[in-house]
Amino acid sequence: MARSEDIMEALKDYKIQCNNNKRLRRMQRDWTKLIHFLAEDTGDTFTMDVVKGEIITVQAGKEGTPDVFITANSEDMCDMFWGDLNPAQKYLDGEIRVKASQEDVQRIDAITMIIWPDT
């Protein structure tokens, strides 16, 4: 079980990886979304604000009404943000659940694929 601080640390690294990736920024340039994450085993929640492909803020707790809501267990969430887990595999197995449009679901997976192509 990952602690809230572990996930926040992972999220901060994820933000740097995403924002420094030029290809990803170009691909997501028209993607502006507020994303909520819920670690279902700990109940911790996190908010990520993406504006035109750039992650502006990541913070603990829920802020605003989201465009995308992602539920996973805390360990998977931590591994996902560190790039150690293939989210598509977990999604297809039903272990990561997403409430969003189909386009957003694919875009979220695309982020991982672009910054860590070998996951």
Next chain:
Amino acid sequence: MAVLKKVIKLRTVVSSSAGLAMATSCYLAGLQVAIMTVGELAWISILVAGGLCLLSAMCFSELTSLFPTAAGIKLYIQHAFNEKTAIAISMFYVIGGATIVGAESYLLSSVLIESVGVILHPIADRFFWQVIFIVLVGYVNFKGVVITGRIQDFLTYSMLSFLICVGLYTFWISGVDISTAIESPRFTIENVFTATALGVFLFVGFEWVAPLAEETEDYKMVGKGMMLAIALLSITYSVFVVAMYSGLTEEQLHSGTTIPHIIFARNLFGPVGAAVFICMSILASFTSFNSGILNNSRFVYAMARANIIPRVFSKLHSENASPWVAIISLVGFAIVLSFLILITEQFLFIIVMAAALECFIYVVMALCVIRLRRILPDRERAFKVPFGSVIPVVTILVFAALMLGMFIDTTRDSLGNILFHNYWCAVAMLIFACLTSFYAFKIVPGLKQAAEARAKSRKRRRPPKVQN
């Protein structure tokens, strides 16, 4: 349940479900249903087919409420049976379903030739239109253009209303002689049953709306939407198919035409009517085919990302974020299929096969409902099919019987000549099922092992946990 900024309303679930099912091939399939029984009584087979699809929609609703995800069918089968079976069946279903594109593009090319006439040569022109249509839809997907809910609502509801109005107008001006039709020797239980089996084709695709569960406020909405869509389609097809049959002359009925709706419109409203129906045909094919490419390319992308098919299919375009390799592969597959249909002219083979495939997947889904109730009895279900296992069992028996009935039948042209024995559809499906099973059971484990080896060789980025 999380509340999202933008959610899909029930009307859009209904319009998407009905819109996915409505395509140009439905007019021809509807006429085939009418010819198999007695035209004026075709509505019986259509309503029965719709009623049976409702049973299946109930099963889909329970499964969608259990696993409200776009990974739907794979996930239901995976939890009910195992992953390899899930991969084999979902690939069989998705790729098999994609073959409808061949028939659809063939029929649409007939419509386009009718509207602009022959330019070079009938076959060359037909292939040209088929390729143009497929490439256009592929391009729209490649650019990442998505038909919004409002456009889908407008398109579907205007098409449904238009078809019902035209049907009622036809009844008003020419009437329908039911009493003579009932006395016809062709009005037999056997013919009604066979026509019902083909009638299932009219509803093919209603369940492809399941991925929208992730965009709704209430998971029950998708199930409700599917059922309402089937009800709307049943009424619309019943009215329109009988009207179309009544509005065609005996000669036209037996001409083997692929564009009965255009001829019917011309009979009724002259060239303007034909032009309106041509536009509607193009729109119906476009929305249906566009959704097919969109859903299938995402499925192919997800399968590639999960190391079930080669990774190359997960490549994304740098500008549009669209899975371009998956889209180009599907477009190529559609063009090859369309060419095969063009040279063999066996579009009815694809229609029969698609109806059988649909019956098969309904049987599998009903089996999943029964198995998952045993395996996951306590998991929350926003919708549960009533009366215990009665409806899933009835669904299994009815659709298995319809599929078998279809396979032992023969497909004939409008003059009664045998076109092909339907058991060839069963043979084609069996070969394809063997291929997908071989792939799932023999090739996928290798791909997964290679992916695991890659994952193990990669240095973990996550810092090791500090022990207190």
